[in-house]
Amino acid sequence: MSPAVITAIVPQLPSTCLESTSRFYRQKLGFREVGRYPDLLILKWEEQELQFWLATDASLAETSSCYVRVRGIEALYKAYAAIPDLLRAEHALAVRAWGMNEFYVLDPDGNLLKFGEAVPWEPDAGKLPEMPGFI
Template sequence: MTTQIQSTVPVLASLNLGESVAFYTDRLGFTKISQYDDYAIVARDGAEIHFWLCADRNIAENTSCYIRVADTQRLFDEFLANGVPVKEPAVRPWGMKELYVIDPHGNLLKFGEYAR
């Protein structure tokens, strides 16, 4: 018998944990779970994102994570209202409707749903 994988959790680079937590809570609707000197955790709708303190912006700028969502258009509207610089969701050749957000340190967040 094998053990079932329950979830995956991205761990993103942060140049400043306070800035990361503020962006994800104030702009993207996450809740701060915990924050330490070199690590932080935010959550929304049962999904978590973790951050580790990193001094190299190049690492964050070359990192991304994919987040499955139910409605990219509603997220777009929410993020836009919260001042996030974001473009309309678009259907990609691989059959997903996606919305992209780049956080203050360069991490790319891809929010996606199956295109209908």
């Protein structure tokens, strides 16, 4: 018997309305819908998959998040910053204490998407940035 191999890890986030979730991710963030079932939505951005399950408790999304590693974060941030009411000032692009250049997006249900790209960082280079508040 051959050993098991993990081929992907796919986040599943709560959604109170799969239609509005799909519309937000397609129209604002550039995902495409590849599957819809009564209680599950499947979206893709290039080959990366993100799924949403239909939740009846709206508070679940307020504590859910997903980390999205990207290349070219400045270009992505600039594109998203051009979309009215998408980004909050407190979620702006910044180098974080853990060596990632990040910005954050909240979807309509309150799921937090953290977009990040690694930056060169030297521990002896000085004081670390402050930890941001997310919401």
